Amino acid sequence: MNRIKDLRLEKGVSQNKLAKALGLTQQAISAYENGLREPDLETLNKIANFFNVSVDYLLGRTDIRNTDIFAKAGLIEFDKSKTVPIPIIGSVRAGTNGILAYEEILGVENVEQDIIKDEAKYFFLRVKGDSMYPEIQEGDLVLVRQQSDVESGEIAVVIVNGDEGIVKKVVKKDNAIVLYSINPAYDPIIITNPDELIIVGKVKRVVRVY
Numbered sequence: 001m002n003r004i005k006d007l008r009l010e011k012g013v014s015q016n017k018l019a020k021a022l023g024l025t026q027q028a029i030s031a032y033e034n035g036l037r038e039p040d041l042e043t044l045n046k047i048a049n050f051f052n053v054s055v056d057y058l059l060g061r062t063d064i065r066n067t068d069i070f071a072k073a074g075l076i077e078f079d080k081s082k083t084v085p086i087p088i089i090g091s092v093r094a095g096t097n098g099i100l101a102y103e104e105i106l107g108v109e110n111v112e113q114d115i116i117k118d119e120a121k122y123f124f125l126r127v128k129g130d131s132m133y134p135e136i137q138e139g140d141l142v143l144v145r146q147q148s149d150v151e152s153g154e155i156a157v158v159i160v161n162g163d164e165g166i167v168k169k170v171v172k173k174d175n176a177i178v179l180y181s182i183n184p185a186y187d188p189i190i191i192t193n194p195d196e197l198i199i200v201g202k203v204k205r206v207v208r209v210y
Contacts, residue, residue: 086143127142154203155168
C-alpha cells in the first residue's frame, strides 16, 4: 500500500493525523504503508474518500486517481448512478463471533444497480479449482448475494468445517445437505451435522475473465 504513504506525504499529513481522521490507530496506518496489513473494504473506502481517489487507484489497478474528475470534464462517459462497485475477494472464511472474514481484497467490479437493488451485501469471489467446470472455471468471478440460506438446487458459496469458502450446488435432503460439484471427478460432500456447514450466500452471476 505504498500509494497510501505517497498520498499522505503529498497532502502533508502525518500518520497520526490520518489515523484520527479515519478513526484508526497510528500503528494501523504504519502497518498499511509497510505492507504488514491489508485494510478491509470499509477502510479502503474511507482512505479513498479522504484523499479523493478511487479504491482501484489505491490498489494499483489504475493510474487514474479519480474517474469522476474525467467524467465531469467530459473526457469519458461514466454514469455512476447505473453501476455499483462490488469488491472482489480472493477467499472467504468463518471469522470470530460468526462474522465472515474476507481475505485478499483484489479490487472492484462494477455491477448494474438493478442487479443489486436490495439491501443485502454483495461481493465477488475469485474461483479456485475446477470442481464446477465447465460452467464455472478457475479464475472466474462469481457475484455472491450474502445470505445464510438458499433454496435446494441453487449454487452457493459455502464453508465446510471452517475451511475456505467453496462454490457448490446445495441440495437439501431429509436428514442431510449434499454439496454437489458439476465436475464428475469430484464426489458429493454429505453434511449431516448442521454445525459443519455455513452458507455464505447465493451465486447470482458468473464473470469470465479472459
